[in-house]
Amino acid sequence: QQQVKQSPQSLIVQKGGISIINCAYENTAFDYFPWYQQFPGKGPALLIAIRPDVSEKKEGRFTISFNKSAKQFSLHIMDSQPGDSATYFCAALNSGGYQKVTFGTGTKLQVIP
Amino acid sequence: NAGVTQTPKFRVLKTGQSMTLLCAQDMNHEYMYWYRQDPGMGLRLIHYSVGEGTTAKGEVPDGYNVSRLKKQNFLLGLESAAPSQTSVYFCASSYQDSATNEKLFFGSGTQLSVL
Numbered sequence: 232q233q234q235v236k237q238s239p240q241s242l243i244v245q246k247g248g249i250s251i252i253n254c255a256y257e258n259t260a261f262d263y264f265p266w267y268q269q270f271p272g273k274g275p276a277l278l279i280a281i282r283p284d285v286s287e288k289k290e291g292r293f294t295i296s297f298n299k300s301a302k303q304f305s306l307h308i309m310d311s312q313p314g315d316s317a318t319y320f321c322a323a324l325n326s327g328g329y330q331k332v333t334f335g336t337g338t339k340l341q342v343i344p
Numbered sequence: 345n346a347g348v349t350q351t352p353k354f355r356v357l358k359t360g361q362s363m364t365l366l367c368a369q370d371m372n373h374e375y376m377y378w379y380r381q382d383p384g385m386g387l388r389l390i391h392y393s394v395g396e397g398t399t400a401k402g403e404v405p406d407g408y409n410v411s412r413l414k415k416q417n418f419l420l421g422l423e424s425a426a427p428s429q430t431s432v433y434f435c436a437s438s439y440q441d442s443a444t445n446e447k448l449f450f451g452s453g454t455q456l457s458v459l
Contacts, residue, residue: 237386265447272452274348274434280446337384
């Protein structure tokens with residue numbers, strides 16, 4: 232059962248543009264929503280995360296927008312750069328559990344010059 | 345500081361062969377996990393451990409066994425490999441402390457092909 236749905240599967244953005252990746256979840260027990268970034272040949276690494284008590288979190292060019300009522304959250308990458316080309320995974324978990332993170336299916340982002 | 349180290353990085357097996365993937369972490373983390381990554385499927389949890397000597401099943405445990413004899417090591421075993429187990433395997437670890445325990449630290453992966 233896919234509890235976190237992620238779209239699009241792939242995304243091509245021109246340098247300087249905005250990259251937007253969307254996720255939706257079903258389990259209302261989730262209370263922590265991280266995004267992981269994965270470069271080819273590497274393991275995923277935590278990029279940014281949000282809790283449902285805020286609607287937006289920004290770190291540099293990366294912003295998470297969160298809509299609790301719709302059970303949706305999204306990652307926005309402003310001024311996208313070729314170095315941002317990677318696969319991005321949204322995720323969700325109940326932080327009271329044993330860190331059993333549920334991942335989305337991933338979005339492969341390519342930023343072209 | 346090595347973080348999470350996985351060995352081997354690549355392996356090719358024939359159907360029915362067995363093997364063990366080793367994960368080692370030097371961050372004194374309580375929790376450790378094994379995931380598999382398949383195209384279009386994201387990362388799926390195979391087994392996890394919340395401490396030395398303890399293991400539990402994740403989302404896709406069939407065909408795999410694990411052991412956590414030492415806190416720093418988490419082993420994933422395939423007793424009789426099948427082509428459906430062709431995948432990239434990632435080990436991860438995390439703290440137990442509630443203030444910092446949401447972050448997973450991943451190894452660089454093991455690419456396994458079963459012919």
